[in-house]
Amino acid sequence: MRKICVVLTARASYSRVKTVLTAIHAHPRLCLQIVVTGSALVGRFGNIIPHLEAENLPVSAIIPNLLDPESDTASAKTTGLAVIELATFFGNHHPDVVVTVADRFETIATAIAAVNMNIPLAHIQGGEVTGNIDDRIRNSISQLADLHFTATENARARLIQMGLSPQKVYHTGCPSIDLVYQDKRLDFNPYEAYGGVGSRPDLNIPYLIVLQHPVTTETAHSKWQIDHTLHALAAMNMPCIWFWPNADPGTAGTAQGIRAFREQHPELPFHFFKNMESAHFILLLRKCACFVGNSSVGIRECSALGVPAVNIGSRQNGRERGPNVTDCLPDTEAIISAVRRQLAHGPFAPVTLYGKGNAGEQIATQLATIPFILKKHLLTTS
Amino acid sequence: MRKICVVLTARASYSRVKTVLTAIHAHPRLCLQIVVTGSALVGRFGNIIPHLEAENLPVSAIIPNLLDPESDTASAKTTGLAVIELATFFGNHHPDVVVTVADRFETIATAIAAVNMNIPLAHIQGGEVTGNIDDRIRNSISQLADLHFTATENARARLIQMGLSPQKVYHTGCPSIDLVYQDKRLDFNPYEAYGGVGSRPDLNIPYLIVLQHPVTTETAHSKWQIDHTLHALAAMNMPCIWFWPNADPGTAGTAQGIRAFREQHPELPFHFFKNMESAHFILLLRKCACFVGNSSVGIRECSALGVPAVNIGSRQNGRERGPNVTDCLPDTEAIISAVRRQLAHGPFAPVTLYGKGNAGEQIATQLATIPFILKKHLLTTS
Amino acid sequence: MRKICVVLTARASYSRVKTVLTAIHAHPRLCLQIVVTGSALVGRFGNIIPHLEAENLPVSAIIPNLLDPESDTASAKTTGLAVIELATFFGNHHPDVVVTVADRFETIATAIAAVNMNIPLAHIQGGEVTGNIDDRIRNSISQLADLHFTATENARARLIQMGLSPQKVYHTGCPSIDLVYQDKRLDFNPYEAYGGVGSRPDLNIPYLIVLQHPVTTETAHSKWQIDHTLHALAAMNMPCIWFWPNADPGTAGTAQGIRAFREQHPELPFHFFKNMESAHFILLLRKCACFVGNSSVGIRECSALGVPAVNIGSRQNGRERGPNVTDCLPDTEAIISAVRRQLAHGPFAPVTLYGKGNAGEQIATQLATIPFILKKHLLTTS
Amino acid sequence: MRKICVVLTARASYSRVKTVLTAIHAHPRLCLQIVVTGSALVGRFGNIIPHLEAENLPVSAIIPNLLDPESDTASAKTTGLAVIELATFFGNHHPDVVVTVADRFETIATAIAAVNMNIPLAHIQGGEVTGNIDDRIRNSISQLADLHFTATENARARLIQMGLSPQKVYHTGCPSIDLVYQDKRLDFNPYEAYGGVGSRPDLNIPYLIVLQHPVTTETAHSKWQIDHTLHALAAMNMPCIWFWPNADPGTAGTAQGIRAFREQHPELPFHFFKNMESAHFILLLRKCACFVGNSSVGIRECSALGVPAVNIGSRQNGRERGPNVTDCLPDTEAIISAVRRQLAHGPFAPVTLYGKGNAGEQIATQLATIPFILKKHLLTTS
Structure with missing residues (x-):
């Protein structure tokens, strides 16, 4: 052995x-x-x-x-x-x-x-x-x-x-x-299964999934970077499922930005999860209208699922990507515009770039x- | 600043x-x-x-x-x-x-x-x-x-x-x-300046300088590897100035080999230094008949000095070298033969491979x- | 030197x-x-x-x-x-x-x-x-x-x-x-000087100062212990200046208790400071109607100031104390009753038990x- | 469980x-x-x-x-x-x-x-x-x-x-x-069982056991302290079984003292062990004419065995002791004199001071x- x-x-x-x-x-x-x-x-x-x-x-x-x-x-x-x-x-x-x-x-x-x-x-x-x-x-x-x-x-x-x-x-x-x-065709209610905080928007209407980490070489910028995403998605005013960032240098800024915004805008259709079992996450992702953030999920998992992704900022620069990804700067207007474009396009054909x-x-x-x-x-x- | x-x-x-x-x-x-x-x-x-x-x-x-x-x-x-x-x-x-x-x-x-x-x-x-x-x-x-x-x-x-x-x-x-x-033309007596242990052979006759480290991927072999060098140079019976190895995995084996051999053969014309100021070391090196061991000194400094070097074993595999270096296995006979060859050749022309x-x-x-x-x-x- | x-x-x-x-x-x-x-x-x-x-x-x-x-x-x-x-x-x-x-x-x-x-x-x-x-x-x-x-x-x-x-x-x-x-007779507005969160009650009417740490041998109990204090002081409904606990095992429970309570009861006349310069803290303490918690402040500083103190739970068991201290269990009713008793008594004569x-x-x-x-x-x- | x-x-x-x-x-x-x-x-x-x-x-x-x-x-x-x-x-x-x-x-x-x-x-x-x-x-x-x-x-x-x-x-x-x-009446040859270095004196004639640690508050003195013991026992010229000291601040000095002395006096009837199974150590101790050093062994084990002990220096100051212990300064003459006194006295009656x-x-x-x-x-x- x-x-x-x-x-x-x-x-x-x-x-x-x-x-x-x-x-x-x-x-x-x-x-x-x-x-x-x-x-x-x-x-x-x-x-x-x-x-x-x-x-x-x-x-x-x-x-x-x-x-x-x-x-x-x-x-x-x-x-x-x-x-x-x-x-x-x-x-x-x-x-x-x-x-x-x-x-x-x-x-x-x-x-x-x-x-x-x-x-x-x-x-x-x-x-x-x-x-x-x-x-x-x-x-x-x-x-x-x-x-x-x-x-x-x-x-x-x-x-x-x-x-x-x-x-x-x-x-x-x-x-x-x-x-x-490994599609398990699970039927689950994410709010009941994982709690989390914030509104509980109906996930039968089109929703976004958001996962944005601090950029480790730009830690001093993590707060304003997340602020642009928060403001952009607030402007969209559509259901958003947010996931908490990794523990990285700069996380404090990202987390603080999210917390402050959430307290000021409890009315928005935003829900925040700390974590989720992968199979459940994939289910949510598969159904979402667009992925937003700087996680590799938008590039890897979404390419295999054909889910449109808006990739913000420099964190994924140079990573190989399929046709489902559109890049934008960490800027409120740019994010709004990119998300709208992806929503207008709708699902892409899946590719096997990252595996079979x-x-x-x-x-x-x-x-x-x-x-x-x-x-x-x-x-x-x- | x-x-x-x-x-x-x-x-x-x-x-x-x-x-x-x-x-x-x-x-x-x-x-x-x-x-x-x-x-x-x-x-x-x-x-x-x-x-x-x-x-x-x-x-x-x-x-x-x-x-x-x-x-x-x-x-x-x-x-x-x-x-x-x-x-x-x-x-x-x-x-x-x-x-x-x-x-x-x-x-x-x-x-x-x-x-x-x-x-x-x-x-x-x-x-x-x-x-x-x-x-x-x-x-x-x-x-x-x-x-x-x-x-x-x-x-x-x-x-x-x-x-x-x-x-x-x-x-x-x-x-x-x-x-x-930076040749300072220092006149110094290494035995007085640095002590060390062992015989104090006359350095006006041809002598060798030896510096052999354990090989970090072959730590279990460090004792027998140094034993071959010790036996080879004992057989040569010419003045040898040894330098102590680095603190590496395997050093214990090398050190133990040297200590045991030294105790058994106090009569050999071997002297052991722990350390030496670089300028002094260069002086000794410049005058030596041949460098023996697996330190990069044989390849770097000796190339600029034109000093013949016998490089033992795998530690310097692949390092760029000038004409002054001959390689050999960590084997008593191979080492003897390589040292003899270098002594027969004598000094090489200096090269600027490693700097000016x-x-x-x-x-x-x-x-x-x-x-x-x-x-x-x-x-x-x- | x-x-x-x-x-x-x-x-x-x-x-x-x-x-x-x-x-x-x-x-x-x-x-x-x-x-x-x-x-x-x-x-x-x-x-x-x-x-x-x-x-x-x-x-x-x-x-x-x-x-x-x-x-x-x-x-x-x-x-x-x-x-x-x-x-x-x-x-x-x-x-x-x-x-x-x-x-x-x-x-x-x-x-x-x-x-x-x-x-x-x-x-x-x-x-x-x-x-x-x-x-x-x-x-x-x-x-x-x-x-x-x-x-x-x-x-x-x-x-x-x-x-x-x-x-x-x-x-x-x-x-x-x-x-x-070292009374410096400073005139300062703690809300302006230190920010903090929560209501900003008028400190010209009688107020309490609260500082309760987790008990390191009872870390699993830190949340309910702080909860009793929170409920007791909520029932009193008088101005309370809270200070944040030390970083100790159990702090998470205490902090979570405070945060959750604060979010549920934003209407209470509670203000929360993380920290305060000692001279300012002494000034606030000197003027307060009663100290509440398990910090040694209630026993040490308050004894020299003659400020009434309610000491909750086991953390200060056995510490020498002057007449200004009354002890009580970490229980809502017990705390209410002890604070009322101290408020009824009013200031004590200062003692030099802890120094001159x-x-x-x-x-x-x-x-x-x-x-x-x-x-x-x-x-x-x- | x-x-x-x-x-x-x-x-x-x-x-x-x-x-x-x-x-x-x-x-x-x-x-x-x-x-x-x-x-x-x-x-x-x-x-x-x-x-x-x-x-x-x-x-x-x-x-x-x-x-x-x-x-x-x-x-x-x-x-x-x-x-x-x-x-x-x-x-x-x-x-x-x-x-x-x-x-x-x-x-x-x-x-x-x-x-x-x-x-x-x-x-x-x-x-x-x-x-x-x-x-x-x-x-x-x-x-x-x-x-x-x-x-x-x-x-x-x-x-x-x-x-x-x-x-x-x-x-x-x-x-x-x-x-x-737990006397196991083992019959064993310590030299064969444990190797060690130095002479191999006959243990059927009276011998000493020596165990001296550096004193942790006197680390700068460990070398001269061991030197006095070495010189004293060299002067006695009787079989000595030495045990290596603990790893403590100051051990380097003690170890260096022992090594240098041993190299200079290979003729002395001294043997040096690094370590020994406790039962074997007790057997050797039980038979020895006198224990010398500053280990607690001289005070604890020797009191139960009735073995005379010479306790050197300050390391065991204040430890309870039976009649078998005599104290002396870390001084060559004092050690010689104390060992001679104990040898002249011979075995003591065992006491249960340290247990039954x-x-x-x-x-x-x-x-x-x-x-x-x-x-x-x-x-x-x-």
Whole structure:
């Protein structure tokens, strides 16, 4: 049995690799170790422990490490603590491969701990481009990793271009897209299931889904950036389902902007959720008239669903996108105009740019079947 | 005044950037902050504080963070502690640029702390290839850095190939080579100046200089690898000046091998130094008949000096080299044969592959004169 | 010059030692080093940096270390980080004496760092009794300290009874009481000066001041405990000036209780401040009809001012008190009844139980004039 | 099943509580969790993992945290790391009681982590007096603990005098003494079993056992202090079995003194062991002519065995002792004279001052049978 340790640091990362976790857990030759840390343990950013339990996925350890975000040292210290404590976990549990996901600032901690301990590191979602600090973190992790599972063919090509060995870079598709293909036809009432705050607009009329994170290189701007989105959607005055941003530098500004606006405009048809089980989120997304924000959801999931998306600002610069995405500046008028255009267009044809629904299975299979003793193989030829 | 913070984590890194430190300190528009951490604070690995004081270079802070090396978590935890405490330093001292050097495992801590705090990061000696884990660390740091100073033209080309923006990658030469050109014609007796242990062979007859580090991906092999070198040079029975290895995973094995051999063979003409001021080291190197080991010294400094070098094992795989280097396996017979070949050849013609002696000056000038406000410039276009 | 390092971890601690800081700073033979850490750096708990700047007190370093409070590991990890980073500060700045204050969970970090580095430790406010976990922390710090400055004679006697050497235990009075005697007759409008949220009741009619912290051994109860106070004071329907609680385990419950109640009862004459400059706070306190809560303010400052106080629950159990204090359970009816009784009584005669107004001066004098070389003296006879 | 977590930080602590571990592990109502950290994981200070495995005692986690001892921040940082990582362990494994042992600097980390997480803390060997910094650490831990198991009646009385509640302080005897009563009549050759370095004197003629630690408040003196012992015993020229000191501030000096002396005097009948299984150590001790050093072994174990002991210097000042102990200064002549006096006297009558051999059993029984729900009981009445 190969022991595969997946470190989850945020709600978003969990959603991205959920089908990988399920596939590893189900695989007869793999033993799954899940470590949960960072904002993934904190209620207001979306504690994923109940979700893991609901899926019967085993949690090997929790490592609370999130520093109070007010200090500009918070993300560095959170990362440093994670390196220290993940090393202890690895030293006690001896994973054969450590898996890290995407590009959040604290995911590099997983990479550093694994590399310093000579444990093979697999990276999911390397090689993408978003045009901000995430690129640097993502590419930095790719350089540390031994094994790469990319979401697109272009991403694979970019990693090879960066000097990584082609036989270690697998194009599997993005596991977050797997969920789009697992349509469970659930019937659920999001307000009853998840509570949240704000109005409870009727979701049988056209509604928007909004998810806007602070941009990590523009943290001082997070408040006015979210303000433009808030004002634009207030002007539209149509039902909006908002999701709370990730715990990032700048989140305080985004959160403060949302809270203040909400208190001033309780009459608007806006509802705010902290978190939602992925399958439910996909259902809501599938039915929505347009996605608005700067989350990759607008580009990834929406491309497979054919949902129109308005992508605001620089956060997704350079990310490959299908025809469903229209970009705009973080400006009230620009956002209004872009949303109107997308609503006028209506649904797009789905594309398989980010995968065909079997990324989780493919990744588990690769982890189980790489022919040589994995550690030797990965390290001696790296 | 731009505040430039250089973080030094090891004796070797200090030697490499000594002329950069001096040039920054002397520059009228730069304010130098030196932070010393890691093995650079520990006597048995070469405490650099006295050297900095001797050069009148200001130490802004020391951050002791080296974990006892016996645990396989030591290097990860040392890195994690460095991230945490460097963040505090940066938060208190507000450097405009942070400079990190080369590729040691704990230098990535500097990069992570700076990037997480949105402080522009400059990296010296990126883009090189050595064929081991150092490559991964070095490339990972390059991906995080905003500004790059490379030792060779090839290194610059490699960084650009990896996707980094050409206008941020400067070929300056390697500052460690600057020292080779600063020949001070010192007259010194190394035994009196530095003590050390072992025989004190006459250095007016041909002698070897030996510096062999553990290979970080082959830590379990460090003892037998050094044993082969020890046996080979014992068989040669000519004067050997040994230098103690870096604090790395695997150092315990190397150190134990050296200690045990030394106790068993007190009669051999071997002398062991922990550390030496760079100018003195260059003097000794310039006069030596051949360099032996796996340090980059054999490839860098020796190429500029024309000193023959025997490079053992995989640690420098892929590093650009001049005609003065011959490679061999970590095998007693192979080492003997390679050393004999080099001794028979004698001195080579010097080459400027790694620089012309002004790298420190060039780096300081760039740090001072990048036209736009440095932070904005670096971050907004990254 | 003796270097005296005072570590401040919370707004409350700063208020307690403000006159000590001023006296040390003014003393010709003392050099003051202030380190600010913990909740004292966080806006929502009362960032003290602007207050220190306003007083021209020098901040030698800030050490952000507060973990997100949702995890039950947060206070331990905050403490552990403080130990690590204070050690670095002490190692760089070489204080002759380190001063720690009172009994908050993270103050023990200061003690541990100092003791482990053989730096003499002075403790302010040892020997008191409050009947909860604070007692354990406070006594534990007293056992580690070399020098003790107590608020009352009884506290001094208790430390000696615990085995500490009488010649190292000084009864100086409580420095927080010094402020009560420094009446600056300021004329200020608290709403304009400090903002805050809620109604702005007229403070020329009788008003209450409320400050209730979570009880650290009863963290699961913090919400219902504050709820009783909220309901009791809502029933009284008189002007109430509330202050925000410390960052402690359980604060989330207290804060949530206050927030929810405030949103439901915007009509009540309640105003909420996060923080207030001590002199202003004393002014408000001096004029108030009754203090309500479980802060030591009701027992210490109010005793010197003769202000009636209702002390709720177990947090101050065992603390020496003057005639101005009445105790009650955390129960709506009990609180209403106790407040009514105190209002009916009106002001009490002031008592000097907690000091005469010169504690800061006395402490600075002792720190400067202990006859032997301080470190030797403290350590060799301990 | 109550989960009892015992944190072991040093070889010496393990030896002290070995019978407690065995008794907890054997108890049908207790579940034993052992966490190993600090110097107890490091070969040169006596890695206890093989010993635990040999006894079939379960290791729940290892937490490597020892900083390189050269920095004066090492013990503080080791302690801080332990607080952080123990919190994570407690948060994952939910012990009902945490047990900490004695007085080493890093044992306070266990106490702080447990107290901060509201987990009842039991302390073994509180209330003793040794006259140095250990007293402060030990008393500080006692103030934090909820439950106390003392080695002597006097120690119990001292804790009660310090203000602790009598019903929480149990006199059980010292578990390290249990081993003295478990005479296994082993026949073993220590040189074959444990290797070590130096001469191998015949142990059928009278021999000395030596164990001298650095004194933590006198770390700068550790080298000359050990030098006096080395010279004294060299002058005696009788077989000496030396044991390596604990990892403490000052160990470097002690170790350096021993190493240098050993290299200069290879002819002396001295043998040096790093570590030894407790039962073997007791056998050697039982047969020795005199114990020399500053370890508590001379006072505790030797009193139960009637072995003469020469106690050097201040480290055990104030510790209760039987008639078998003679004290002397760390001075060559004084040591020689004291050893000669003890050799002339020969064996003493054993005394039960430190226990009757059932301390481990008693402690396990108390942990299992404290009547109320342990956590509530301990915390609500504390």
